Amino acid sequence: MIQxxxxxxxxxxxxxxxxxxxxxxxxxxxGFLGPNGAGxxxxxxxxxxxxxxxxxxxxxxxxDILNDPMEVRKRIGYLPEKxxxxxxxxxxxxxxxxxxxxxxxxxRVKPALGRVIEQCGLEEVHRRSIGKLSKGYQQRVGxxxxxxxxxxxxxxxxxxLGLDPRQIIDIRTMIKNLGRDRTVILSSHILPExxxxxxxxxxxxxxxxxxxxxxxxxRARLKQVSVTRITLRRSDRSRGAREALLEMxxxxxxxxxxxxxxxxxxxxxxxxxxxxxxxxxxAGKLVKEGFPLLxxxxxxxxxxxxxxxxxxxxxxx
Amino acid sequence: MRKFAAIYRRELMYYFQSVTAYVTISxxxxxxxxxxxxxxxxxxxxxxxxxQNNTFSGNLNLIDGVIRPLMxxxxxxxLLLLPxxxxxxxxxxxxxxxxxxxxTYPVPDITAVTGKFLSALTVYLIMLSGTFLYPVIxxxxxxxxxxxxxxxxxxLFLMGCSFISMGLFFSSLTSxxxxxxxxxxxxxxxxxxxxxxxxxxxxxxSTILAQFxxxxxxxxxxxxxxxxxDITYYLLLxxxxxxxxxxxxxxxxxxx
Numbered sequence: 425m426i427q428x429x430x431x432x433x434x435x436x437x438x439x440x441x442x443x444x445x446x447x448x449x450x451x452x453x454x455g456f457l458g459p460n461g462a463g464x465x466x467x468x469x470x471x472x473x474x475x476x477x478x479x480x481x482x483x484x485x486x487x488d489i490l491n492d493p494m495e496v497r498k499r500i501g502y503l504p505e506k507x508x509x510x511x512x513x514x515x516x517x518x519x520x521x522x523x524x525x526x527x528x529x530x531x532r533v534k535p536a537l538g539r540v541i542e543q544c545g546l547e548e549v550h551r552r553s554i555g556k557l558s559k560g561y562q563q564r565v566g567x568x569x570x571x572x573x574x575x576x577x578x579x580x581x582x583x584x585l586g587l588d589p590r591q592i593i594d595i596r597t598m599i600k601n602l603g604r605d606r607t608v609i610l611s612s613h614i615l616p617e618x619x620x621x622x623x624x625x626x627x628x629x630x631x632x633x634x635x636x637x638x639x640x641x642x643r644a645r646l647k648q649v650s651v652t653r654i655t656l657r658r659s660d661r662s663r664g665a666r667e668a669l670l671e672m673x674x675x676x677x678x679x680x681x682x683x684x685x686x687x688x689x690x691x692x693x694x695x696x697x698x699x700x701x702x703x704x705x706x707a708g709k710l711v712k713e714g715f716p717l718l719x720x721x722x723x724x725x726x727x728x729x730x731x732x733x734x735x736x737x738x739x740x741x
Numbered sequence: 742m743r744k745f746a747a748i749y750r751r752e753l754m755y756y757f758q759s760v761t762a763y764v765t766i767s768x769x770x771x772x773x774x775x776x777x778x779x780x781x782x783x784x785x786x787x788x789x790x791x792x793q794n795n796t797f798s799g800n801l802n803l804i805d806g807v808i809r810p811l812m813x814x815x816x817x818x819x820l821l822l823l824p825x826x827x828x829x830x831x832x833x834x835x836x837x838x839x840x841x842x843x844x845t846y847p848v849p850d851i852t853a854v855t856g857k858f859l860s861a862l863t864v865y866l867i868m869l870s871g872t873f874l875y876p877v878i879x880x881x882x883x884x885x886x887x888x889x890x891x892x893x894x895x896x897l898f899l900m901g902c903s904f905i906s907m908g909l910f911f912s913s914l915t916s917x918x919x920x921x922x923x924x925x926x927x928x929x930x931x932x933x934x935x936x937x938x939x940x941x942x943x944x945x946x947s948t949i950l951a952q953f954x955x956x957x958x959x960x961x962x963x964x965x966x967x968x969x970x971d972i973t974y975y976l977l978l979x980x981x982x983x984x985x986x987x988x989x990x991x992x993x994x995x996x997x
Contacts, residue, residue, distance in 0.1 A: 510755075526847060
């Protein structure tokens, strides 16, 4: 349904999104997860045809974002991060305006208005002016404007940012309901949020895709593995190192990660249970058995690190 | 068309729901009313004097004595007030972020821009229609020629179009309303007085400068002459700045 192909975006020389490729199925609820500045918002702005990509492209329901932006825009509903609304307008006035600007025929506007007011729980406030509503209600109005034309794809940028816990729960429930019959892409920097709402999670960091998977699989992957990277000098003496490491208690898997550019080194990636630090044991064993050990370090910037960073953010909130 | 109407209606509603339109229109009418009053009284005085000593009674008429100076003054008030009307058109939406949302709707830029342009133009026309009262007063007490009055209004209308399109353009360049307003004021004033330098430069340059001047083109309208050259000048200026606005919106997107 949605194909993102090698999408990149540079702001001047700053890299915001780099070589992002992805496919999204129809009816899926997809969550972009990543720290601030990971490129989530930029990706969404490109998908909504607001920002042109620096290279690469995406097709949404078969329409290219560069060649057929109007066709793409007809089929999406978008809520930007800061919920920009016309503060001086009344809720119903505003939604009517959005419906007409999206090109809905007048006879369709009234039923659509009734539907979104009900779906977004705006019955009590739809005759009040937007500027006088609480942040939570403004967010609902923001979602209402996105869904009024009943788009096939909904793109929500940080839909729960700045809301109180009660409002967050309401909005999450709303998104879940909306995701039943349409494709939803949302972004967040809070892991529990995406794992509750989404079918699939995309973790981004510094503009790059780090991982794509279902919340359960991702969680399993994240929890079970701690990675230690070992570099040996490649020689007769380094032979058998992999087997020796596999014999160690607590080691789950040893993968060879040598790069062809450095033919004289042998790089091994040791995955172990996360609750045990094996560095000391590994170093001791390798030295004792005479392997030419050059380096040993705990893998930085792994999924786990990003995950922890995100989780800490959630804890600190 | 439906999209255009929605944008146009929203902009117009904004003008009249906030006090912007009311304040601008009333201040415009108070000032132009004051100008009309003083010019008319002055004309009265001159007429009386000419009856008494018969020296320069020959050229005295309402068009040259009242309408032309009045329209000249009105164009100066417009110069001050129209930038205030246009400065928010795009700058405010850019600041609030609503423009980003608008651009993700299936609306071509040109629809949004012309909708905004016409809404400001509508407020301007309402403003201008208030001044119809002055010729009517003249008609009660005397018999002014109607065609030159109409051509004056055509001139004011066209001049307003070009001021508004300049305002729209500057509003598209920045998210700061004040900057947009000041820049519009500066450029429109410059276009108004650009002809002043004409006598001091070489022949060719002089012609070019005069051709660029808003004032010189307005002059023939105020004399009752409707020249296609003048109409073309104002229309081209307006279209040119609307075109620049569209380019500027596009370039903001690519630069971002």
